[in-house]
Amino acid sequence: MTWLSLSMAHVFFPVLLSKGSLPLTSLDLTTLGWDDTFAAELPAGSIPGKIARVHSSGAVVIVDGHEQHIEYSSRITLPCVGDWVAVRDGAILTVLPRRTALVRGGVAEDSLSQTLASNVDVIFVVEPSSLEGRRGDPNLGRIERLLALAWESGAMPVVLLTKSDLVGERIGEIVSNVMGAAPGVDVHPVCSVTGDGVDIVASYLGVGRTAVLVGPSGAGKSTLVNALAEDEVMETQQVRASDGRGRHTTVHRELFVLPRGGLIIDTPGVRRVSLAAGGEGLESVFTDIEEIAENCRFDDCAHIGEPGCAVIEAIETGELPQRRLDSWFKLNREAEWVASRTDARLRQERDRRWKVIHKEMRRSGRNRP
Template sequence: MRLDELGWDESRTRDFAPWAGRDDVRPTRVLIEYNHNFRVAGEGGDLDAVVSGRLKHQAVSRAELPAVGDWVVLRIRADEPRGAIIGVLPRRSHFSRRMAGQVTDEQVVAANIDVVFIVMALDHDFSPRRLERYLLLAHQSGAAPVVLLTKPDVEPARLNERLDEVRPVTGLVPLHVVNPRLGQGVDVVRACLGPGRTGALLGSSGVGKSTIINRLAGGELQRTRDVRTADSKGRHTTTHRELVQLPDGSLLIDTPGMREIQLWDAGDAVRETFEDVEAMAADCRFADCRHLAEPRCAVKAAVAAGTLAQARLDSYQALQAELVHLAQQQDERSLLEEKRKSKVMGKALKDFQRRRPRGKL
C-alpha cells in the first residue's frame, strides 16, 4: 500500500523530516488500537506495534500517545518482535473527550479526520440534547461535521416532527436521513469522502455505524447485531476503534458506542454549536448576561416569544456550567502535575549530591 492511499501528502513529508535520515524508522498510520497494542500500516504492509518506553515516559498526558488515525514514526529492528512507535506526527484534527469515570484526562477518540459523521437513530436513541454534545465535540475537533439520522422506518409518522426538533440544533451543519440497512442514503456518505480522505463515525451502539461501513464496502467488514426493541440499546458489536479502507480509496474510522460524552476543551466550539443562542445574546443589555434573571435579556425574551426552546437554553446553560467545572479540575490537575515534577527533580538533585565525591563541584 502506498502512503498517499492512507492520506499522506507533502505536509506529512515535512513533518517526518527530523527522522528521514534514519534507516530503522518509517512513517505509518495507526489502524487499530486495543489495550495499548497497535496495528499500523505503511509501505511495508501492516505491522503490530507498541509504544516505546521513552515516548510513554515523555508523554505528559494520554492525549500525547497514539490514537487511531494518527501518523506515527515506527522503529523496526531485527531484535524486536514488534515495531516500536517512537513519535507521533502533528495532528491536523482530533476528536477527543474527557475520559470516562473520575479521571481528569483527555482521551483522543480519532485523529486526522476530514469529516465527522454523527449518527443518531430515530428510535429510543433519539436525543437532541445528546446531539448537541456530539456537535460540540465535532466542532472542537477541527473536522467538518455531518449529521446522519438512521432508522426512519421505525416511526415514519413522526419523521417530520423529529426533523423539526433537530434542525435548530444542527443549524448550518449538513443533515441527512439515511437507512443503511436498506442501502438508502449511503451515497450521501460516499460523496463526503473520496480517495485519501478520512471520515469517522460517532454515535451510540446500535444506530447503524457498522452497517454504513458494510454498505460502503460492499460486504461485511464490520459485524452487526440487532438491538433490543424495548430500549433500542445496542450490544457493542464494535469493541475497538478501527480505521478501514473502502473500495473507492476513502478511509473510515468506526468507533464503539459511547456511554458517556464528557467534554474536554470545547473553547470556541460552544459558539458554533449554539450559534442561535449566541446571536440572541448579542442583544442582551449586559455583555456578561447569564440569561437567568437579568433585566432586558434577549435570550429569555426569545424563550417567552417561542422562538427559542426552553430545553435548548437549559442545555446551553448546563454546558457552560460543566465547562467551568472542567476548567477548575484541569487547573487542579496541572498543579498536581507540577508538584509531581518538582518532587522528581528534587529527588534527582538529592541523589546527585549524595553520590557526588566530596570536595568536587
C-alpha cells in the first residue's frame, strides 16, 4: 500500500502530504515520542501504535509509519489521543501506561471522568485576550480551573492569550492580570493573524515533544495549530457576527506532526470543565494563598474570620485580590464534592464486589460434599 493511496492520511496529516518536501519518515517512532521507557512496556510479539484520533467504535492509529483505522475489540481500556498502544495482528492488544494524562471530571452528576489526551509534555491553556462580543477580559476563573487539571496531568502548563491583536496596548495589563491567576506558569500573548508570539509557542515543542491545546470554543486553538503548522490543517470557524460567539468546529481530537518537529493535539472547545480527582492540582494553582496562609496564627485556619489570619490581612492590604480567594474557596468546595462522590462510588463498587464474593462463597458452600 503506498502512502498516497491512503486517503485517510490526507485527512489527518495534510501537512505532510501537501508540503511534499517532508520525508515520510516524519512518522517514525522517535518523532512521535517513543522512547526506551515505553519500549520496556511493550508486550513481546506486538508493535507500537500511536493513537491519532478516537471514535466511539475505534481509533486511527499510526502503526509502522502509516495510519490505520482499528476497531476496538472487547475488553481493552479505551484509548485516548496521544496513547501508545500495543498492536498485534491488526488489533489493539493493550494501552501502554500513560506518562501523563489530562483528565476532566464528568459534567453530569453520574458521568465518569474523561481522559482528553495522554503522554503530553506541555499543556497550553488557551484563553482569548478579549472576549469579543461580550466585551471582557480573559476569564481568570476558567484559567485557574484548567490549570488545576493541567497540574494534575503531570505535564507542564503554559497559558496562551490568543487574539492579542484585538486588545492593542492593553495586552501588557491583561498579561499581568493573568499572571496573578497563574503563579509559576509562563503566560504568553499570541496572535495567529500576524504571527506574533507563534515562535514562542513553537519553542515549547521539538522532535518527540507533545503539546495539547485546551480552552473554550472559539478561543482560536485550531487557528493556532494552522499557524504552527504553517498551513491550513484545521478547519476554523467563523464567529457569528451577532453575538461574537463561535460554533463548535473541532469535533474530534486530533494529533498533528508539526513541520519543525513536535506533536500538537487540538481538543474541541470545552463548555464546562469540572475538576477530575481530589483537586490535588489546586495547591499548585494557588501557591500564593498557600504561602500567605503559612503566616496565619492557627495551623488549621480556614481564612473565614479567625484572629490573626494572614490571608484576610493580605486581602485588606490589597496584596491578594478578593476574586482570587473566592475562586480558591469555590474550587476547593468543588474538589471536596468530587472527592466525596468518588468515595461514594468506590464504596458502592466495593459493596457490589463483596456481594459477588459472598454469593460465590454461599454457592461453593452448597456445592461442598
